[in-house]
Amino acid sequence: MTDNKTLPAEVPTLYIVPTPIGNLGDITQRALEVLSNVDMIAAEDTRHTGKLLSHFNIQTKTFALHDHNEQQKAQVLVEKLLQGASIALVSDAGTPLISDPGYHLVSQCRHAGVKVVPLPGACAVITALSASGLPSDSFSFEGFLPPKSKGRKDKFLEIAKVERTCIFYESPHRITDSLQDMLDILGADRQVVLARELTKTFETIQSLPLGELIEWVNSDDNQQRGEMVLLVHGHRSSEADTLPDEAIRTLGIIVKELPLKKAAALTAEIYNLKKNALYKWGLDNLD
Incomplete structure (x- = not known):
């Protein structure tokens, strides 16, 4: 049995609304209804979100909430909610709070007794894992890899003996350096998946032993572009x-x-x- 009631809410509500990670067709009908009917949308980048809203002819006003202002602005939004407003939280792509802003806002809302309603939807971590071919019964999302080599190697040492699948985000301009650091710690035989440009025109999901994956990435500059997810097979104990x-x-x-x-x-x-x-x-x- 399903409940199709979305809005208006009986009490002030913060809605956590996933947006597409590439293909606009992946937005849900419920997400569109919420974004169309809330009083305000808190967005990581109002210009980026504005393009999405314009595509779906949604006129709801937006409010900038990003890494640099969230701790200061979260209380402003909480006060609006306590006064009766309904607000949707979105990030530039995917599910908010997953390596995106929103933690402080959600935490303050729950502390203040404001209702928080999460909507299911697009998430690069789960999308990549589902198609990776790696064990999915136990996994951890580790966020973005550190920008410096030492930090990355420390992280790889930390997971070297972990038996669950570990998932990272990485930037295209660091992908070759990160894979080399991973090779130095985990060895050439560790199975690694590079999921790139998920749901977009040039989507690529490649699974290879790490030594072969590095050669494959280095041989094709196209594989060093776009949004990237790295999935690392857990340690096989013997x-x-x-x-x-x-x-x-x-x-x-x-x-x-x-x-x-x-x-x-x-x-x-x-x-x-x-x-x-x-x-x-x-x-x-x-x-």
């Missing part, structure tokens, strides 16, 4: 990842006197472990 420290130390001592295969077999017998896991660890970590 028996070698869970070996006791004592066994690893023992293997390191024995291998100085015996071939690795025999050292792994002897260490496995001492600690009641599988020799193949020890042998693999030795191949990967011992000179």
